[in-house]
Amino acid sequence: xxxxxxxxxxxxxxxxxxxxxxxxxxxxxxxxxxxxxxxxxxxxxxxxxxxxxxxxxxxxxxxxxxxxxxxxxxxxxxxxxxxxxxxxxxxxxxxxxxxxxxxxxxxxxxxxxxxxxxxxxxxxxxxxxxxxxxxxxxxxxxxxxxxxxxxxxxxxxxxxxxxxxxxxxxxxxxxxxxxxxxxxxxxxxxxxxxxxxxxxxxxxxxxxxxxxxxxxxxxxxxxxxxxxxxxxxxxxxxxxxxxxxxxxxxxxxxxxxxxxxxxxxxxxxxxxxxxxxxxxxxxxxxxxxxxxxxxxxxxxxxxxxxxxxxxxxxxxxxxxx
Amino acid sequence: xxxxxxxxxxxxxxxxxxxxxxxxxxxxxxxxxxxxxxxxxxxxxxxxxxxxxxxxxxxxxxxxxxxxxxxxxxxxxxxxxxxxxxxxxxxxxxxxxxxxxxxxxxxxxxxxxxxxxxxxxxxxxxxxxxxxxxxxxxxxxxxxxxxxxxxxxxxxxxxxxxxxxxxxxxxxxxxxxxxxxxxxxxxxxxxxxxxxxxxxxxxxxxxxxxxxxxxxxxxxxxxxxxxxxxxxxxxxxxxxxxxxxxxxxxxxxxxxxxxx
Ligand SMILES: Cc1cc2nc3c(=O)[nH]c(=O)nc-3n(C[C@H](O)[C@H](O)[C@H](O)COP(=O)(O)OP(=O)(O)OC[C@H]3O[C@@H](n4cnc5c(N)ncnc54)[C@H](O)[C@@H]3O)c2cc1C
Numbered sequence: 001x002x003x004x005x006x007x008x009x010x011x012x013x014x015x016x017x018x019x020x021x022x023x024x025x026x027x028x029x030x031x032x033x034x035x036x037x038x039x040x041x042x043x044x045x046x047x048x049x050x051x052x053x054x055x056x057x058x059x060x061x062x063x064x065x066x067x068x069x070x071x072x073x074x075x076x077x078x079x080x081x082x083x084x085x086x087x088x089x090x091x092x093x094x095x096x097x098x099x100x101x102x103x104x105x106x107x108x109x110x111x112x113x114x115x116x117x118x119x120x121x122x123x124x125x126x127x128x129x130x131x132x133x134x135x136x137x138x139x140x141x142x143x144x145x146x147x148x149x150x151x152x153x154x155x156x157x158x159x160x161x162x163x164x165x166x167x168x169x170x171x172x173x174x175x176x177x178x179x180x181x182x183x184x185x186x187x188x189x190x191x192x193x194x195x196x197x198x199x200x201x202x203x204x205x206x207x208x209x210x211x212x213x214x215x216x217x218x219x220x221x222x223x224x225x226x227x228x229x230x231x232x233x234x235x236x237x238x239x240x241x242x243x244x245x246x247x248x249x250x251x252x253x254x255x256x257x258x259x260x261x262x263x264x265x266x267x268x269x270x271x272x273x274x275x276x277x278x279x280x281x282x283x284x285x286x287x288x289x290x291x292x293x294x295x296x297x298x299x300x301x302x303x304x305x306x307x308x309x310x311x312x313x314x315x316x317x318x319x320x321x
Numbered sequence: 322x323x324x325x326x327x328x329x330x331x332x333x334x335x336x337x338x339x340x341x342x343x344x345x346x347x348x349x350x351x352x353x354x355x356x357x358x359x360x361x362x363x364x365x366x367x368x369x370x371x372x373x374x375x376x377x378x379x380x381x382x383x384x385x386x387x388x389x390x391x392x393x394x395x396x397x398x399x400x401x402x403x404x405x406x407x408x409x410x411x412x413x414x415x416x417x418x419x420x421x422x423x424x425x426x427x428x429x430x431x432x433x434x435x436x437x438x439x440x441x442x443x444x445x446x447x448x449x450x451x452x453x454x455x456x457x458x459x460x461x462x463x464x465x466x467x468x469x470x471x472x473x474x475x476x477x478x479x480x481x482x483x484x485x486x487x488x489x490x491x492x493x494x495x496x497x498x499x500x501x502x503x504x505x506x507x508x509x510x511x512x513x514x515x516x517x518x519x520x521x522x523x524x525x526x527x528x529x530x531x532x533x534x535x536x537x538x539x540x541x542x543x544x545x546x547x548x549x550x551x552x553x554x555x556x557x558x559x560x561x562x563x564x565x566x567x568x569x570x571x572x573x574x575x576x577x578x579x580x581x
Binding site: 011069074094095096098101107112131132134142181187188203227235251271274281282296302303304307309310 | 334335338339340344358415416417420439440442443444445446447448449450451452454455456458459460461462463464466480481482483484485486487488489490491492495500501502542543544545546547548549550551552554555557558559560561562563565566567568569570571572574575576578580581
């Protein structure tokens with residue numbers, strides 16, 4: 001069976017959950033191999049990749065990958081592709097993942113499919129399913145030239161643990177001058193919130209302009225904490241400076257698809273819907289009974305969020321104990 | 322300095338957007354406009370032009386005849402001229418072929434800085450700028466939440482990544498993409514709209530670019546759409562007015578559906 005390469009998404013060597021989802025999907029369409037780029041590789045990383053099905057773990061251990069933007073990663077991945085002639089390459093649909101995929105597609109003259117939410121085998125090669133037009137359409141496509149390169153959204157597969165050999169393969173790459181043309185400096189990691197990652201959480205509670213101020217996000221955070229969920233925000237709340245941009249849900253923020261999405265003081269503009277429309281259950285709390293968010297809510301509560309949300313939080317805490 | 326801004330004509334977001342039978346975006350069915358996310362690119366280019374001396378701003382679009390609408394809108398905001406790559410064989414182009422054609426047009430136009438939006442509002446891919454940097458062999462300085470500085474030799478941005486915010490500096494020539502965090506775009510003034518009518522717009526065909534028609538459009542695409550289906554619309558569920566027990570009702574919903 002042909003190899004399927006999965007680009008490992010990691011923070012300083014600690015492998016992130018979407019990588020395991022990709023290995024699970026890779027297993028459906030071929031034999032998964034992981035590609036680890038950058039510093040921080042360790043036996044722990046190798047083992048956890050093997051435990052999720054990686055037969056081989058390609059390692060390009062080079063600081064250039066983090067010192068320069070995207071281009072070195074694409075060169076390194078292209079080197080592994082040249083060496084392994086894979087049946088497909090899967091990457092996480094993150095900012096970096098998509099741009100690495102983009103450059104790899106040009107280098108290898110390959111069909112590129114972005115933001116897939118599912119990947120299946122077929123006689124035409126891997127079929128990727130993605131959403132379009134603010135998630136109102138579902139599109140399935142295949143790559144017809146080169147090596148299919150597919151970026152996959154987090155939360156697109158249930159992780160399965162299957163043992164792979166996890167054979168380490170070191171790859172030496174000498175980077176071109178061009179790959180080192182955009183220098184990264186002054187990196188400021190985001191402070192950890194202690195809550196689940198927005199893209200991966202099974203419950204998301206988002207706040208909008210209806211909160212009226214940064215300090216009132218405490219109401220949303222308290223509910224998220226009672227439910228063990230993540231906090232999100234509308235762009236209006238982000239633009240007002242009430243909550244940081246990485247938490248924005250929508251067209252120009254994150255796309256989330258949790259079990260439960262609770263929209264608090266959010267009207268439901270098309271750009272917001274684009275980021276949350278595929279949630280399994282949607283609860284909306286809004287004082288305006290004509291707010292468009294109610295058109296997609298499984299449960300809508302017309303009322304003042306400052307009364308409804310604290311009561312819900314208290315009730316959850318009570319019922320959980 | 323020659324600044325080239327890529328603009329796309331995209332279907333109106335609030336219209337009923339759809340796919341045609343051949344798996345391409347149905348442009349005939351709905352009105353379109355300059356992609357909102359490209360307005361941020363136009364704005365940043367105009368700010369660079371206002372701050373610098375001798376900056377020429379050119380807009381480049383690829384698309385059907387009505388795509389000149391995107392050029393005219395951008396020109397009404399400011400800038401000097403437009404280029405429209407128009408050719409029937411482009412219909413159905415995917416990322417690979419779109420980036421190929423744009424790269425050839427960019428080379429023909431000449432540039433120091435290419436500025437794009439973060440993604441198109443219809444395809445939402447966000448990959449074209451990186452593909453262009455690769456094809457053109459120039460620095461990729463993308464996903465700027467803020468352009469910190471530009472001079473004749475380099476450009477520096479703040480990139481707000483998923484896990485960290487960072488500074489990126491690249492030598493010119495470069496491809497820069499900007500996010501909607503860079504600041505609202507100006508509205509065209511009446512004078513701007515009138516002036517735009519007299520600004521030059523050139524139309525280039527594939528032959529002008531020396532690109533083989535077999536490499537573009539549906540025929541040249543590296544991907545093929547197998548099926549495109551409308552999702553059943555979400556139907557509204559139960560809407561209740563809070564009578565003092567709204568929070569309890571929400572908790573009941575979560576518990577009875579085994580969601581907590
Ligand atoms: C290019 C572009 C990209 C965009 N990308 C995004 C994006 O990624 N994400 C996004 O969210 N938006 C995005 N937007 C913005 C979007 O169009 C809306 O402006 C935004 O979503 C509105 O946010 P909101 O719902 O919080 O605010 P509003 O629309 O102002 O809604 C606030 C709601 O709060 C309710 N409310 C007020 N007080 C209370 C109370 N006490 N109790 C209960 N309810 C109350 C009101 O009834 C109202 O419905 C984008 C726009 C553009 C042009």
